[in-house]
Amino acid sequence: MTEQEERDDAAQALATEIRRIGGRLKRRLREISGVGDMPGSQIAVLLHLESEGQATISDLARAEGMRPQSMGAIIAALEAAGHVQGRPDPADGRRTLLSLTERCAAWMQAGRIARQDMLAGAIAARLSPEEQTQLGAALPLLARLVE
């Protein structure tokens, strides 16, 4: 076996494992990544808005790697639930600036998301601090594969 073939085999083995775990991840992330009834996609948006203050639908779509139409549906659900609100951008009439409602911001600051975050709970319960560090370092590598 040539060195090139060995490298290909290594990549192939890794691909197989990613497929297997990725498949599971895809299915389970829906259940474990939510907070109560709220899906992980909505949580991600709230956390983004909490740290950034405000953003447009297109901003959020880019940040999460999806289409504006898809993000629009997520935002519509969050608006209907009274968690985010939009106001027109005074500087650009095309844009709608989204931000957390006061009630939602207070709810998040009270740490209720953190305490109910099943994914964070699973991480804390099942991974040692060292393992968490190891996983955190590897995530950007995974991100590079899907960008």
Add this chain to the structure above:
Amino acid sequence: MTEQEERDDAAQALATEIRRIGGRLKRRLREISGVGDMPGSQIAVLLHLESEGQATISDLARAEGMRPQSMGAIIAALEAAGHVQGRPDPADGRRTLLSLTERCAAWMQAGRIARQDMLAGAIAARLSPEEQTQLGAALPLLARLVE
């Protein structure tokens, strides 16, 4: 901030990153994990059958972490395409033992999957050998979160 709170914060930050990358992964894995027209879920089954020889639908469903009904649909597609074949288990009338067809086994041995595997290609192209090792070591940690 107590040590406990610091640990919780670390887990929360990791959870946020997994949500973001996991979301992307979920969406992009469909495109990049396939081999040509074949979806990643089918590839995973073929690789499993290649290494194990034969298996039932329920075996495969358990291995991939999904329901037998869902695996049934994947198998039906592979059978229709002539890639796998089933025969009744002589020892247990409930079971159907699935295996690769000769033609599919030959196709896989010829390395055509490996050369057309976009995910393996992305890994080889975008990650150094060291990074591949690092990612490989972290995948079991991710698996532990979703089991």
Add this chain to the structure above:
DNA sequence: CTAATATCAGGACAACTGATATAT
């Protein structure tokens, strides 16, 4: 005029749940 934002409408996909027939 071209590009970006947002939204409407319809569609595809991959998993799910529930129910059923058969065999152990």
Add this chain to the structure above:
DNA sequence: CATATATCAGTTTTCCTGATATTA
């Protein structure tokens, strides 16, 4: 009778593509 395998049928979720109005 309780359990396991396989399959039929219908539903849900999530994101997709295409088309359109508006504004920069």
